[in-house]
Amino acid sequence: MIPDTPDHSTDPAPRRARGRPRKTADERDDGNRRQDLLRAAARLFRQQGFAATSTRDIAAAAGMRSGSPFYHFENKEALLAAVMLEGMQRATGRQAGAMHAAAAAAGQTLSARDCLRVLVRNHLEVLLGAESDFIPVMLYEWRSLSEVQRQAVNELRREYEAVWVPVLQALHDSGELQGDPSLARLMIFGALNWAVQWFEPGRRSSLDDLTEAALQLFLKEAA
Amino acid sequence: MIPDTPDHSTDPAPRRARGRPRKTADERDDGNRRQDLLRAAARLFRQQGFAATSTRDIAAAAGMRSGSPFYHFENKEALLAAVMLEGMQRATGRQAGAMHAAAAAAGQTLSARDCLRVLVRNHLEVLLGAESDFIPVMLYEWRSLSEVQRQAVNELRREYEAVWVPVLQALHDSGELQGDPSLARLMIFGALNWAVQWFEPGRRSSLDDLTEAALQLFLKEAA
DNA sequence: CCTACCGATCGGTAGG
């Protein structure tokens, strides 16, 4: 209602110590506050879109006043870029972890088909799992970024997608994937990324169901 | 610069007849102006997003003053809904036309595979062809709509997608499409709709290329 | 459909 003015109606003793705890140099909760902002921004940007979300909304969701986000981020756009970069770093880390874990759990070398299964399953988790606002924001708020920031995000994105390339190539070589692998990759990402628009957690299909459906849809029998 | 104030600097004789031609009752160019607004809105909503586009931008793009869009539409949201409804009506009409034309051109009955080819090709045309801002706006500005308007758009969308259902079912029955046809439909639409994000007209792949790549990716050999 | 305008909100900042 009165965004810029603190509401003291429930606070009859305005002068008592409240809110902000004193920070000791050791605590360095700066990182925490920044993370709080990032999380709040990711959630709101996803729900309402970048342009429809005010920096005041974000500040409030992180328990701050309207001017405070600009202590952590130069401007609103930098906040968006940080959300995207954070999301891509997490996704790339998760992806590498999932591939290593699967290879360790199996004998040693995974079939290309099993590799794709791991990649698809991880991608769906990143898109649709809990704590999953960052990547959808990156996917659907692309145009709100400046050219420079777009390039930075794009770099991480290429890194993420590069893992898929040899897997799809191997599947193409074995005849399990038909057609240009590069176009196939774009269409597979489309099929998965689109789930952001319709997937409802805990309703009918699980992420495992989606993974199997995707493999069935995209892959042929090995020749 | 001074959005609300007309710039008369290039207009030394303010009183002469200019701009708006007298409309006779027969001309009824109301429809034209409304269409101009819809076209301008579709283009801007697609390029910048709904929230980032001002009604002033749209008015200017249609050659009007800032208040005039509200003569044709109750508010900004109604303009968005109109763009989406117009887009869905065109798409459904095109789709029906394409199916009939293909059936007439062939002997009489199309194979399920050929049906899918026609549907995919038409969908890509609607998404990526010339004059193709309306459907991308519908796909990517979903959340900016109120619940009531969302339902109206959804109705037309179900109608459009209903044509695909028996085709995919037939392909599933023949073994050419593996897995739950309902999940397959969602993923196929995702794969195609995602092309809005990366397709560049006249660069490398044509819409025909994409159509064939899609069929190769999704379909198996007939059993 | 234009003119002239209003109230609300927004991104961002200076100073502490």
Place this chain on the structure above:
DNA sequence: CCTACCGATCGGTAGG
């Protein structure tokens, strides 16, 4: 990180 604030812009309207 808060307070207090500014200039700009925005959706929308009355009256013609």
